[in-house]
Each structure stands twice: as C-alpha cells, then as structure tokens.
Amino acid sequence: MSRNVYNPFGSTTTHYEKTMGKKFMQLKNRFSNMASKSIQKELEYQRFVIQDNLEYFKPNHMKKQKTFAEEITLSLNHESKFINPKYFYDDHGSQLFDKICELPEYYLYRCESQILKNIAKKLTYHITNDVRLVELGSGSSIKTRLLIDALFQSQKDVEYFPIDISNVLIDSTKELCSDYKNLKVTGIIDTYENGLDFIEQYDNKPNLITFLGSSFGNFSETDGKRFLKKIHNLMKSSDYFLMGVDLKKDNDILHNAYNDSKGLTAEFNLNILERINKELGGDFKISEFAHHASYNISKGRIEMHLRSLSNQVVNIASLGLCLKLFQNELIHTENSHKFSISEIESIFEKTGFDIIQIWFDTKKYFGLILAKKF
Numbered sequence: 001m002s003r004n005v006y007n008p009f010g011s012t013t014t015h016y017e018k019t020m021g022k023k024f025m026q027l028k029n030r031f032s033n034m035a036s037k038s039i040q041k042e043l044e045y046q047r048f049v050i051q052d053n054l055e056y057f058k059p060n061h062m063k064k065q066k067t068f069a070e071e072i073t074l075s076l077n078h079e080s081k082f083i084n085p086k087y088f089y090d091d092h093g094s095q096l097f098d099k100i101c102e103l104p105e106y107y108l109y110r111c112e113s114q115i116l117k118n119i120a121k122k123l124t125y126h127i128t129n130d131v132r133l134v135e136l137g138s139g140s141s142i143k144t145r146l147l148i149d150a151l152f153q154s155q156k157d158v159e160y161f162p163i164d165i166s167n168v169l170i171d172s173t174k175e176l177c178s179d180y181k182n183l184k185v186t187g188i189i190d191t192y193e194n195g196l197d198f199i200e201q202y203d204n205k206p207n208l209i210t211f212l213g214s215s216f217g218n219f220s221e222t223d224g225k226r227f228l229k230k231i232h233n234l235m236k237s238s239d240y241f242l243m244g245v246d247l248k249k250d251n252d253i254l255h256n257a258y259n260d261s262k263g264l265t266a267e268f269n270l271n272i273l274e275r276i277n278k279e280l281g282g283d284f285k286i287s288e289f290a291h292h293a294s295y296n297i298s299k300g301r302i303e304m305h306l307r308s309l310s311n312q313v314v315n316i317a318s319l320g321l322c323l324k325l326f327q328n329e330l331i332h333t334e335n336s337h338k339f340s341i342s343e344i345e346s347i348f349e350k351t352g353f354d355i356i357q358i359w360f361d362t363k364k365y366f367g368l369i370l371a372k373k374f
C-alpha cells in the first residue's frame with residue numbers, strides 16, 4: 001500500500017490537493033474574466049456570510065472527509081507509521097493547543113507575543129503601502145490582534161484573511177469582528193496550500209502574509225523550501241512576508257516545552273487517535289499508547305511520537321483497516337525543527353526572499369522575520 005507519499009511531515013500536500021491545485025490553474029485560465037467566487041464554487045467551497053464584515057469559505061464535507069481518510073489509510077499502512085500533524089486540530093485539539101500556549105514550559109507563544117508587542121511601530125515603518133493581512137494557521141487569532149493593532153496605526157480599514165484547517169477559525173473571527181469596527185474578515189477553512197491558491201485567485205491587493213507559531217518547523221527541509229517558494233511565487237512586489245521561527249537552544253528547555261508537567265502535550269498528541277476513533281470509526285484504546293517527545297540533536301528537531309504500550313490490533317472501520325502494532329512501536333506524529341539564524345538566512349536566500357529585518361525576544365529564544373521577494 002505504499003504509494004510514494006512517505007515524507008514525514010514534509011508534504012502536507014496530498015494527491016487530492018495537488019489535483020485540485022491543477023484544477024485551480026485550469027479554471028483560472030478558463031475563467032480569467034469570471035469573478036473569483038465562481039471559481040471557488042467550482043472547487044467545492046461553500047461560502048458562509050455571517051455578517052457584513054465577516055464571511056468564510058469551507059470545502060464541502062465530502063472533500064474534507066476524503067482527504068482525511070485517504071491520508072490516514074496511506075500513513076498508517078506505511079512500514080514506519082505516521083500521522084500528519086495537521087490532523088491534531090479538531091475542535092478539541094485546537095482547544096488543547098490554546099491551553100498549551102499558557103503553560104510556563106511552552107516559551108514559544110510568550111516569546112513570539114513579546115516580539116509582536118514590541119515591533120508594532122517598527123513594522124509599519126517598514127511596510128510602506130496599505131496591506132491586507134493573510135495569516136497561515138491562524139488558530140485562535142490571539143497574537144494576530146497585535147498585528148491588526150499595528151496595521152490600524154497606519155490604515156483606516158484592515159482586511160484579514162485567516163487560513164486554518166480547523167473550525168476554530170469560526171469563533172475566533174466572530175470575536176475579532178465584534179472587537180474591531182473597521183475590520184473585514186474573509187476566512188478560509190482549508191490547508192495552507194489550498195488557502196494560498198485561494199488568495200492568489202482572489203484579487204491583486206497587496207498582502208502581508210504571516211506564518212506565526214513556528215509552524216514552519218513542522219516541514220521537512222525540502223518541503224519547507226518548497227512551501228516558501230510557493231509563497232514567493234504568488235507574492236507581488238507590494239507584498240510582505242512575516243514568519244516566526246523557534247531558535248536552537250538548550251536541550252532541556254526544548255525537551256520540557258514538549259513534555260510539560262500537566263501532561264497537556266501528551267493529551268494533545270493522543271487526541272489524534274481519539275479523532276480517528278470519532279471520525280473514521282477507529283477502535284484505538286487510548287490507554288494503550290503513550291506520548292513520546294525528544295530532541296534529535298543531529299536533525300535539530302523535536303520528534304513527537306505515540307508509542308504502543310503492548311502488542312495490539314486496531315481496526316478502523318470506515319477505512320477497512322486492521323493494524324497490527326508491536327509493543328514499543330512508534331507512530332510518528334510531528335517534527336518541530338529549530339533553527340540557527342544562519343540556517344534561516346540561507347533558507348530565505350535560497351527561496352528568493354530578501355530579509356528586511358529579524359526581531360528577537362529578550363532571551364533570543366525566538367525570531368520573527370520580515371521579508372520581501374527579490
């Protein structure tokens with residue numbers, strides 16, 4: 001059953017998404033004069049208008065289900081089992097992530113917020129034209145408020161296009177719209193890649209594309225570069241790119257961030273099995289698995305796994321899958337790469353970006369990079 005897809009967790013792009021990407025381009029050519037919303041309709045998006053300043057687009061149920069089922073079938077049938085980390089984020093997973101962000105051990109959230117709080121004025125100094133804010137993996141959009149505040153210092157109106165695979169986007173955007181009078185929000189509940197295609201089709205307004213939370217670290221080196229090139233290719237000369245990265249640091253600090261004392265990261269990791277049980281009819285016994293996260297120094301990344309505590313058989317009814325797991329067998333669920341400044345500079349240079357500025361928190365644990373395409 002191993003089609004050539006194994007690349008944890010490089011490729012977040014499935015065969016299905018690639019096909020849809022091609023279809024997007026064909027449609028773009030065919031309907032170049034047609035309103036973009038018609039194109040989205042053809043791509044199986046439903047449009048939800050909530051109020052004057054808030055709408056969101058969501059792929060229809062069949063499209064989503066197909067992707068999840070297809071990917072789980074392939075990845076759990078693979079010799080080295082893995083699950084793509086984008087599947088952490090059902091409603092419960094998104095809530096757990098928000099709780100993780102409040103943990104003392106999880107410095108990433110606090111450090112990036114500290115930088116964002118400090119740079120509002122500096123950011124608008126560098127961004128010389130009005131921009132629309134596009135956010136990849138917007139989650140609860142809490143840090144985003146700092147960016148929205150910054151943009152309102154120099155713009156009368158702000159448009160915000162959050163892109164997130166999780167429904168968390170629905171509630172977070174409602175809150176934003178009630179808190180900001182001159183904010184217009186168009187959410188896209190889909191993968192980063194599909195969301196970027198959507199934006200490219202939408203119109204020609206200048207964008208500030210943001211990718212916070214060090215989610216870039218989830219990609220393999222090759223796929224990270226491919227992803228940045230995709231962003232680069234759709235950027236116009238009036239666009240900016242702002243990305244947060246977690247920096248290399250003491251191993252204990254890294255280890256503790258992913259092995260917190262409250263066990264929330266463990267719960268978050270195990271929730272992916274609960275999700276398969278709920279949505280695909282699996283019978284994973286959660287108590288028969290343990291969270292495992294460690295820093296791989298040579299690869300410069302935290303590797304997160306679920307470890308089978310016994311020899312066991314798991315069935316996933318809707319996929320017709322019967323999985324045999326050995327005691328101590330690992331299911332790989334996430335990589336979180338950590339970077340040195342020179343590694344980041346090299347990646348940006350190789351993918352066609354000019355770094356305008358890198359900002360750091362006071363401990364230099366985290367970096368925020370503002371770039372343009374060259």
Ligand SMILES: C[S@@+](CC[C@H](N)C(=O)[O-])C[C@H]1O[C@@H](n2cnc3c(N)ncnc32)[C@H](O)[C@@H]1O
Nearest residue numbers: 012086089137138139164165166191192212213
């Ligand atoms: C680590 S959280 C970061 C949330 C927020 N940006 C922050 O910095 O706190 C990652 C977010 O990206 C979303 N996400 C993960 N993988 C995704 C993918 N492949 N496509 C779209 N969204 C994704 C998740 O639902 C989640 O909200």
